C-alpha cells in the first residue's frame with residue numbers, strides 16, 4: 001500500500017541511494033502515522049504485537065484503574081496472561097472514509113481483539129457510537145451494541161423481556177401529564193414508583209405519595225418528551241431483592257439485597273447490604289433467559305420477589321458492578337468475566 005513507483009535512473013548508484021532514502025522516508029512516515037494515532041483498520045500493520053495466545057482487551061470506561069471493576073478486571077486479565085487496557089472513549093476519535101472504518105487518538109497503538117464496554121451510568125451518545133464502531137471494525141464484543149442499547153433504557157428492556165415471555169412487574173410508560181394521570185388511576189393511584197428510563201444505581205427511581213410531590217419530576221421529564229416508567233410500590237417488608245450475575249450463559253454469582261434503614265431502593269450504591277445466596281433453579285432460569293432475550297453476554301439481572309413469593313425481573317444491567325458480589329460470595333468474579341471473554345474469542 002505504500003508502494004513507490006518504479007523510476008528508471010541511468011545511474012544505478014544514485015538510484016540505490018534514492019531508493020534507500022525513499023524507503024527510510026516511507027518507513028518513518030508509517031511510524032509517524034502510527035505514533036500520532038491515525039490508525040486505519042486493515043491498512044496500517046499492527047505494531048506492538050502481542051503473543052499469539054495473548055488477547056488485546058480494551059475496557060471502554062471513563063473511570064480510572066482505582067474504580068473497583070476496572071482494577072479487578074485488569075488484575076484478573078494479568079493473572080490469566082491477557083493484555084488489558086482501560087480506554088477512555090474521549091481519547092479516541094472515530095473515522096469513516098470511503099468504505100473503511102478507522103479511528104485516531106494519541107494513546108493507542110493497535111485496535112482491540114475484544115472490547116468490554118463498561119460505560120454504565122456514564123454512557124452517552126458518543127460512547128454508544130464508539131461501541132458500535134468497534135463492533136463494525138470486527139472486535140469481539142462483551143457486550144454488543146444492540147443489547148447495550150436495549151439495556152440502557154428500562155422500558156425497552158422490560159418490553160423485550162415481556163415479549164419473550166419473561167415475567168416483569170406491571171409497568172406503565174407515560175409520555176405526558178395527561179396519560180400519566182390515566183395510567184396512575186389504572187394502577188390504583190398513589191403511592192407510585194416513578195423511574196427515569198435511562199437512570200442507574202437508584203438515582204432515577206422515586207417513590208411518591210402525592211401529585212404535588214411528584215410535580216417537579218413530572219414537569220421536568222414529561223415536558224421534555226422523555227417519558228416516565230410507573231410501577232406499583234412494593235414495600236421492602238413484603239419483598240426480597242436479588243442480583244444475579246450472568247456471564248457467557250452461566251450464573252457467575254447471586255446475592256440478596258436489603259435496603260438500608262429508611263430507604264426503599266436496594267442498590268449497593270445507596271448503602272444496601274448484600275448476602276450471598278444459592279441461586280434457585282427459578283432464579284437461574286429467569287436470569288439466563290433475561291440475558292438471552294436481550295442478547296447480553298454479561299448481565300446483572302435484578303429480580304424482585306413479592307410477598308406471595310412471585311419472582312419477576314425488575315431490570316437488567318449491561319455493565320454490572322461486582323464489588324458487593326465479590327465481597328459477599330468471596331468469588332473471583334473478575335476472573336470469571338475474563339475467562340468468559342477468553343472463551344468468546346476462542
Ligand SMILES: Nc1ncnc2c1ncn2[C@@H]1O[C@H](COP(=O)(O)OP(=O)(O)O)[C@@H](O)[C@H]1O
Nearest residue numbers: 193200201202203205231232233234265266315
Ligand atoms: N416498584 C417498586 N417497588 C418497590 N421498590 C422498587 C420498585 N422498583 C424498584 N424498586 C427498588 O429500587 C431499586 C432500583 O430500581 P431499578 O429499577 O433496579 O433501577 P436502578 O437501575 O436505578 O437500579 C430496586 O432494586 C428496588 O430495590
Ligand SMILES: [Mg+2]
Nearest residue numbers: 201202302315
Ligand atoms: Mg437496579
